[in-house]
Amino acid sequence: MSTVPDASWLAERLIPWYREHARDLPWRRDPTPYRVLLSEVMLQQTRVDTVLPYFERFLARWPTLEDLAAAPDEDVLAAWAGLGYYSRARRLLATARAASALGGLPDTVEELRALPGIGPYTAGAIASIAFGRAAPLVDGNVERVICRVDRRTEDPRKEGRAGVWARVAALHEASEPADPSALNQGLMELGATLCTPRSPSCDRCPWTECCLAGAEAESLPRKERKPPPREVRLVSVVVRGPRGVLLVRRPTEGLFGGLWEPPCGVVSDGDVDAWGVGRTERAGQLVHVLTHRRLVVDVVRAERLDDLPDSWCAYEERAWVEDLDAIAVSELARRIIATADGEGTRRGGRRR
DNA sequence: AAGCCGGGGAT
DNA sequence: ATCCCAGGCTT
Structure with a gap:
């Protein structure tokens, strides 16, 4: 010994x-x-x-x-x-x-x-x-x-x-x-x-x-292996207006708590055209990997946003935003917006 | 004790 | 692809 x-x-x-x-x-x-x-x-x-x-x-x-x-x-x-x-x-x-x-x-x-x-x-x-x-x-x-x-x-x-x-x-x-x-x-x-x-x-x-x-x-050290992140499929709706992009605020608790993002929900019953968003256009798909989840997001451009499906996150506030650096916006949200703007899905769009 | 919570660099 | 990083809180 x-x-x-x-x-x-x-x-x-x-x-x-x-x-x-x-x-x-x-x-x-x-x-x-x-x-x-x-x-x-x-x-x-x-x-x-x-x-x-x-x-x-x-x-x-x-x-x-x-x-x-x-x-x-x-x-x-x-x-x-x-x-x-x-x-x-x-x-x-x-x-x-x-x-x-x-x-x-x-x-x-x-x-x-x-x-x-x-x-x-x-x-x-x-x-x-x-x-x-x-x-x-x-x-x-x-x-x-x-x-x-x-x-x-x-x-x-x-x-x-x-x-x-x-x-x-x-x-x-x-x-x-x-x-x-x-x-x-x-x-x-x-x-x-x-x-x-x-x-x-x-x-x-x-x-x-x-x-x-x-x-x-x-x-060393010997640590237990963690399971791979669970995949979650989402759809995000990007609406552009004369005063910027429409963002909604997530609940304070939980994932991306309190941050602003384009409306984003778990895909359940398919077609976003059914939800009062006007004409829609698919902009692309991106994958965002977190520690516990692998988010696969379909990004859709829409003309307007009248209401949201109940199955989506319980958003409380909305705002039209032009300067993304002036508000709490996650990297994921930036990537979603960049995808809708046709900038591809590469990372690293943040600069201050 | 186990699960939850981002993003990115290194290999 | 995989690991893991100057962790803490909730259940």
Whole structure:
């Protein structure tokens, strides 16, 4: 039975490595509580390169926690458009408002966890990075790094979860001199830049001499395979008028919650011509893949829109929109509109 | 414990 | 095609 690598050795190797190799990221230059909160929420399930422009845009528009707390929901959701997981935008606002009412973000994991929108990861991130507290933190990168260095074979999302958190906590306890921010960010940086899911760069890793995974690194961590997304067939009706395109607002909860889009419904009984839309013309089809669903959308141009089938989403508001950047519009909705405009179905139509 | 929630880059 | 990313909330 082999023992796991020594915690103090790991910490003492990782922290200097991080200080030398840390990428120069905007939220690292001045890690105030607000900047850390903003970056961490944006980075949930989202890559650094995707977040960068959003982070700068948010910070320019709402420079302080209080500014964000005072912002209308609509403005924040519109600024979030394209980042995905839109409930994050509402949670971020809830966090900002609750923290602002307290006079600022608290500096302990317990108090942070009590705020809406702050889970175990984000609480650890703010406590360690913004306040220098020795709080553990586990994200996808840390899971991978820890499972490999210890050769842990349990699923880190299930039975192995507690062990990974305990191991990171042990690293903090063993780290001397302590630098909780560098330790946590070093774990994540290692996972993001060297200890990658495939083709890890073990030759450059500060832990390579003691890593128990060795040549098996690529097979760790062992996670359960997720089922392929379920296919959903939709039809979307794009109506152009003198004041722009007709958009409707989705319910606050659920998929694309609170966002605007051309009326879009699950195909049930076929012909849209039956539903008070005037002359229609099929513009094309696009496929939009999400984590849990594969959306196949038939895009139809129509002359007007008198009413909607009851089977469609319960839309409450309508608006004629000319500037898609001024309102909360998903990438899917942009692609639908682009398809109706004859721009094909390629991605990447967003530019600000 | 399991399901839900976007979008995109890397391989 | 497949994986998975600086996760949290609801049921």
